[in-house]
Amino acid sequence: MVGGPSAGAPAQLSEASSAVPSVLEQVLAKGRLRAMSAMLGPAFIAAVAYVDPGNFATNLQGGAHYGYQLLWVVLLANLMAMPVQYLSAKLGIATDRNLPELVREHYPRPVTWGMWVQAEIIAMSTDIAEFLGAAIGLNLLFGVPMLPAGVIAGVVAFGILALQNRGYRRFELAVTAFLAVIFAGFLYDTLQVGPSARESLGGLLPTLNGSDSLYLAVGIIGATVMPHAVYLHSALTRGRMPCRDDAERQRVLRFERFDVILALGLAGGANMAMLVVAAKLFHTPALSGLSTIQQAHTEIAHLVGGTAALAFAVALLASGVSSSSVGTYAGQVVMAGFVDLRVPVLLRRAITMIPAFVVLATGVNPTDALVLSQVVLSFGIPFALVPLVTLTSRRDVMGIHVNGPVTKAVAWVIASLVIALNAFLLQVQFLS
Structure with missing residues (x-):
């Protein structure tokens, strides 16, 4: 008699627990x-990396030098970004691990440490884009000298990141608000400028015009498909919505797919707007050599008006400070995941910010530095993409959420295209 009730207790407990609605339910x-509003958010944080100040530099120069010709590159880069970010999000949801952690678990230690070193180099390139952009925005809006403006941008970025201490939702809402400001700023400028619909459609046909256009094309891809966003997205989705079983994970993945399409669709729209505005205003004999963001701001004020120039500068500042906070978050994920090291955020960020402050202090053309930083970022993409595609294609890692044949093929095509572009750029730049 004593053994009877205790033997039935686990079954009764199981029935009781299954009767309790899960968090998702x-x-x-x-x-x-x-439910949709509660699920949305991770992709919007990742999307900010796709409209960072490096995008301003590459898109403005692309439009000024080549008109609408590189619009197809912007579209392609954003279409490539969607499956990449979805795979990263799926990895976090299916495994409750982020990409750097899984690399550490499944790859040899020397590979893991090498991955960490290259990721830190990429982080420095990211910082150049983010802090230079925010500094330029502060300089344009308030006349703050570039070096102090960079320091202010760093402080603001830490303030935004500190919202995480009060819950992930506040951080997500703050970053989403900045993304909305960027999109609204360029939507306003696009409506004021009125770019050519016919030439915009023509720009969607794939063409290039020499090695310089290839350099910018690779820079646009580097500014769009961001390595640190690939690492970060898996960390943003892991454990965010507790799932009881694979069926619930599948439902969360459907929401995440919509999150990615919506967030990166907004980012892609902003990127295309940047390029068509530059093509309409600056692709002229007098302005096609435009080389700085400050010059672009001045010409927008002259050609369109002060309000359009204000919208441009506000969007740039929003881009710089929001992407800086997201970059800081990604840096912590990378270090803790790859090599299981944790250092104070301020110390780590101070080290990776050094190249950005060197550029600010030495007076190097910040727009040229932005474009170069994006090309460097493009070379870091394969180091994020190859492990991502490999791990999400392994059933022992993903279970029933493993990539299907079509998804796997698309992912490898994207990775191969980026690697091929980088190899071609190396040949053109250094061997010709």
Whole structure:
């Protein structure tokens, strides 16, 4: 008699636990709209990296030098980004691990440390873009000298990141608000400028015009498909919505797919708007040599008006400070994941910011430095993409969420295209 009731206790406990709604079921019970709003967020944080100040530099120079010709590159880069970010998000949801952690678990230690070193180099290139952009934005809006403006941008970025201490949702909402400001700024400028619809459609046909256009094309891809965003997205989704089983993970993945399409669609729209505005205003004999963001701001004020120039500068500042906070977050994920090291955020960020402050202090053309930083970022993409595609294609890692044949093929085509572009750029730049 004593053994009877205790033997039935686990079954009764299991039935009781299954009767309790899961976290996901409680969210879904609030209605589809409220559930959707609760699920959205991770992709919007990742999307900010796709409209960082490096995008301003590459898109403005692309439009000024080549008109609408490189619009197809911007579109292609954003279309490539969507499956990449979705795979990263899926990795976090299916495994409750982020990409750097899984690399450490499944790859040899020397490979892991090498991955970490290259990721830190990429982080420095990212910082150049983010802090230079924010500094230029402060300089344009308030006349703050470039070096102090960079320091202010760093302080603001840490302030935004500190919102995480009060819950991930506040950080997500703050970053999403900055993304909305960037999109609204360029939507306003596009409506004011009125770019040519016919030439925009013509720019969607793939063409290039020599090695310089290839250099910018690779820079645009480097500014769009961001390595640190690939690492970070898996960390943003891991454990965010607790799932009881694979069926619930599948439902969360459907929401995440929409999150990625919406967030990166907004980022892609902003990027295309940057290029068509530059093509309309600056692709003229007098302005096609435009080489700085400050010059672009001045010409927008002269050709369109002060409000359009203000919208441009506000969007640039929003881009710089928001992407800086996201970059700081990504840096912590990379270091902790690859080599299981944790150092104070301020110390780590101070080290990776050094190249950006050297550029600010020495007076190097910041726009040229931005474009170069994006090309460097492009060379870091394969180091993020190859492990991502490999791991998400392994059933022992992903279980039933493993990549299907079509997904695997698309992912490898994207990775191969980026690697081929980088190899071609090396040949053109250094061997010809």
